[in-house]
Amino acid sequence: MLSAIKKEVGLRKDELENKTLKSLYFGGGTPSVLSVDEIKSLIDEIQNYFSFDEKIEITLESNPDDLNKNFLKELSQTEINRLSIGTQSFFDDDLKLMNRAHNASEAESSIKRAQDFGLENISIDLIYGSPTSNFEIWKDNLNKTIELQVPHVSSYALTVEPKTALEKWIENGKVSSPEEAEQNQEFYYMKDFLKDNGFDHYEISNFGKPGFHSKHNSAYWKSEPYLGIGPSAHSYNGSLERSWNIPNNSIYIKNLNQNNLPKETEILSEKDRFNEMMMIGLRTIWGVGLNKINQSFSPEIIEHLNREIKPKLESEILIIENNYLKIPEKHWFLADGIASDLFIV
Numbered sequence: 001m002l003s004a005i006k007k008e009v010g011l012r013k014d015e016l017e018n019k020t021l022k023s024l025y026f027g028g029g030t031p032s033v034l035s036v037d038e039i040k041s042l043i044d045e046i047q048n049y050f051s052f053d054e055k056i057e058i059t060l061e062s063n064p065d066d067l068n069k070n071f072l073k074e075l076s077q078t079e080i081n082r083l084s085i086g087t088q089s090f091f092d093d094d095l096k097l098m099n100r101a102h103n104a105s106e107a108e109s110s111i112k113r114a115q116d117f118g119l120e121n122i123s124i125d126l127i128y129g130s131p132t133s134n135f136e137i138w139k140d141n142l143n144k145t146i147e148l149q150v151p152h153v154s155s156y157a158l159t160v161e162p163k164t165a166l167e168k169w170i171e172n173g174k175v176s177s178p179e180e181a182e183q184n185q186e187f188y189y190m191k192d193f194l195k196d197n198g199f200d201h202y203e204i205s206n207f208g209k210p211g212f213h214s215k216h217n218s219a220y221w222k223s224e225p226y227l228g229i230g231p232s233a234h235s236y237n238g239s240l241e242r243s244w245n246i247p248n249n250s251i252y253i254k255n256l257n258q259n260n261l262p263k264e265t266e267i268l269s270e271k272d273r274f275n276e277m278m279m280i281g282l283r284t285i286w287g288v289g290l291n292k293i294n295q296s297f298s299p300e301i302i303e304h305l306n307r308e309i310k311p312k313l314e315s316e317i318l319i320i321e322n323n324y325l326k327i328p329e330k331h332w333f334l335a336d337g338i339a340s341d342l343f344i345v
Helices: 002-011 036-047 069-075 092-097 104-116 135-147 165-171 180-196 215-221 249-257 270-281 290-296 299-314 329-341
Strands: 020-026 051-062 082-088 122-128 152-157 200-203 206-208 234-236 241-245 263-267 319-321 324-326
Touching (some): 002 036, 002 249, 020 036, 020 215, 036 051, 036 069, 051 215, 069 104, 082 104, 104 122, 122 135, 122 180, 135 180, 152 180, 180 206, 180 329, 215 270, 290 299
Parallel strands (some): 020 051, 051 082, 082 122, 122 152
Antiparallel strands (some): 152 206, 241 263, 319 324
16 A cells, blocks of 8 residues: 555646645544554655655644554654644543543543654644533543643534444434534633633634644645545645545555556536635635635626625624635634525525
């Protein structure tokens, strides 16, 4: 697999016009199961075709149970300068419900170990609204985050996905279903608590201290071009074209062995581009630039937007600041619904 991924990098080196990378992200799974030598060899291969910005952010996604002392010691000697750790919670009951391999002690100790080796740019994932949790436990999770001096938090409401163990447990009455009112309360408490502790709330689910916002994810939210390498990886040219690699590992490798790119491509319609801009942009502190809308879309779509936003501007569910359309932070919990009201169907 490693050689196939390296080959794909070479075959796709010309798809990004800018050869100076500002971010590199090892994620979408559990790349921390790779050895440090394998991670280093991938970085070296990328540098055969691209240069790195002097302030490049290089992130490794990891599970707490993968971050043992030896791994972190070796990792600290590579170009990796940011960790995204799938913590989820600092309470064992939550972790058992989510079927996580690590326990609460490992969740905490993995962060401390990483910091001991100088890896201080850490993001953790936290899940709120779990039926095994409550408001006091959620506050304790956030207090632990501050105590550990974590500078970035990505936090999401627990959702019940179809055909999962959690769905089955809820159907059988083993656990209760997540309550939207409780999730709402915990979201707004988190928003105020983290802001009071020096975090910027720059995207609905993301909080970072100044200088620790995710450069990589911010590029997605600003619709900048990106190149995804590996099975199932997605790419975007910043304009009309999106592509994705096939998910089947053996077919992926077979194609690359034959010098064929294992990807499919679609040209985005004007409607798709507009809807995506609304969905992504309105989740952020930056909002959606109306100048960009006026330059990028037909008069019919602009007329549609002006018509749909009028009542929302009057009720202040939407606002315009410096010619950017935004959702006020107090309504962010409802942002997906607000954005979808603006979609062209």
